[in-house]
Every structure is written in C-alpha cells, then in structure tokens.
Amino acid sequence: MRPKKIRAEKVMHTRKGWKHTDDMKRLRIIMVSVAAAAIVFIAAAGVVIWMMLQGNLQSGQGTVQSNPAQTSGAVLPVYDDSFNLVLVNKNRQLKSDFSVQLTEFRGVQIEERILPALEKMLEDAKRDGCLINITGGYVDKETQQSQYEQEVQRLMDSGGYTRIRAQEDAKATVQPGDYSELQTGMAVQLASAENLDVDFGTTKEFRWLEKNSIRYGFIQRYPLSKTTATGHIASNTQFRYVGTEHATKMRSLGMCLEEYDTYVRNR
Numbered sequence: 001m002r003p004k005k006i007r008a009e010k011v012m013h014t015r016k017g018w019k020h021t022d023d024m025k026r027l028r029i030i031m032v033s034v035a036a037a038a039i040v041f042i043a044a045a046g047v048v049i050w051m052m053l054q055g056n057l058q059s060g061q062g063t064v065q066s067n068p069a070q071t072s073g074a075v076l077p078v079y080d081d082s083f084n085l086v087l088v089n090k091n092r093q094l095k096s097d098f099s100v101q102l103t104e105f106r107g108v109q110i111e112e113r114i115l116p117a118l119e120k121m122l123e124d125a126k127r128d129g130c131l132i133n134i135t136g137g138y139v140d141k142e143t144q145q146s147q148y149e150q151e152v153q154r155l156m157d158s159g160g161y162t163r164i165r166a167q168e169d170a171k172a173t174v175q176p177g178d179y180s181e182l183q184t185g186m187a188v189q190l191a192s193a194e195n196l197d198v199d200f201g202t203t204k205e206f207r208w209l210e211k212n213s214i215r216y217g218f219i220q221r222y223p224l225s226k227t228t229a230t231g232h233i234a235s236n237t238q239f240r241y242v243g244t245e246h247a248t249k250m251r252s253l254g255m256c257l258e259e260y261d262t263y264v265r266n267r
Helices: 002-057 112-127 141-157 163-170 204-216 224-230 244-253 257-266
Strands: 069-071 074-076 102-105 108-111 132-136 187-192 218-222 235-241
Touching: 074 112, 102 112, 108 112, 108 132, 112 132, 112 204, 112 218, 112 235, 132 204, 141 163, 187 204, 204 218, 204 235, 204 244, 218 224, 218 244, 224 257, 244 257
Parallel strands: none
Antiparallel strands: 069 074, 102 108, 132 187, 187 235, 218 235
16 A cells, blocks of 8 residues: 555645646746836836926927916916017018017016016016116117117218118117017116116126026027127117026027027027
C-alpha cells in the first residue's frame, strides 16, 4: 500500500504546483492590467494639460474671451487681437473699416474698451502713492490732420525746410490724419499730478508705470531705445493698450509694437 500513498502525494503536489502557477499567471495579468490602466490615465492627463496650455497660448484670438486677465483682484476683459494689435504709424494707415467706441474718462475721450484696464491702473497707482493724470486721448481725423499741417508750417517757418522735407520730418512728432494711432482711442497721454513742471520720465509715477503698466495691458508706446523702429521721437508720456498677454510678452522680448507686429506675423 505504501507505493500508492506515495503516488497520491505526488499527484497532490503536482496539483498544488499547477494551482500556484495559475495564481502567478493571474497575478501577472492583474499587474499588467493595472500598469496599462496607469499608463492610459497618465497619457490622458498629459493630453488634457497640453490642451489647456494650448488654450492659454491662444487666448486673445477670437472675439472677447471667457478667460479674463486678472490683476490686484480685479477681473479685466480680454479682447480679440484684431483690436489689441491695431498698428498705426507714419507708414501704416488706419484701416477704413476700423470703428472706435468712445467714452469720456476724466474729461478725455478714449476707446471705451480700454476703460476698465485704465481705470484700474490709475486706481492702483494712487493706492501706491502715485497720482497720475490723463492729459490726452482720442483725436479725430480732421483735428489730427490740422495739427500735422501746423507742424509742417512751423518747420518751414523755422527756416531751412522745403515743404517736402517738412512734411516728412513732421511725421516723427505729429502724423497726418489716418496715420495716427490717437484716432484709435487706445493711446493715452499721462502726467504726474504732483510734478507738472518736471520731465515725466524723472517722476515716481513714470517709474511705477514702467514697472506695472503691463499688468493692465499698457506699454510705453515710444521708448527712447526704439525710435528707429517706431519712426517717432521718444515719449515718456504716451502709453498704449495692447492687452495683458501681449504687453507681458513684448516686455519679455524687449520689443516695441512695430517689432512685435513683425514677430507675430512671422509666427
């Protein structure tokens, strides 16, 4: 009887071995399934994050965006690039289909779409001890043309200027009608309320704007270092709205609006 007992023990041992092998196979299958699920989850999360980043990069393209720019707890509207990046200079005429939506702010007419950002910027500057006045804004075509012709005549009267030369040189300070961004209402002239008789560029108010204006979507329109690119004499007083995204990017790239326009078009 002993050989039968031995054979029975061998059979039981073999069955246990099979069972152990099956358990190992099932465990491997479970582990592979879990790993595959984890990979799929990570990949899906990566796709979602990539899409979110792409959406942020493309903000400002389209009409008014739903993801607002924020600064100092305030929610500022975000506009289409066809508005933000309007470029007008002595060589670039304002498009005939451009329409300005005017409103009055502190006695000056401006494009109403820049009002929330401008108002918030001046409020925050005041909170930081910098009182800034707005001294100029929108200028209509007829007034702009008249100012240009007056500058041409002044140069001719000063001596040494032919009309053709005077007409060209005048554009560095006062552009003709339809060639001035003042007609867009998106440019404003600013001044210190406390230091009216000094160069604005030497005031604490100007230094505050240099540091903070991009947070509200404004850039210094005619920096001293960019006169060749802008074709305009340097001005510490004129600031232009381009939107927070573009203002921040222009600061990081060290570009004026003309250079940034070329950069965007090439991309």
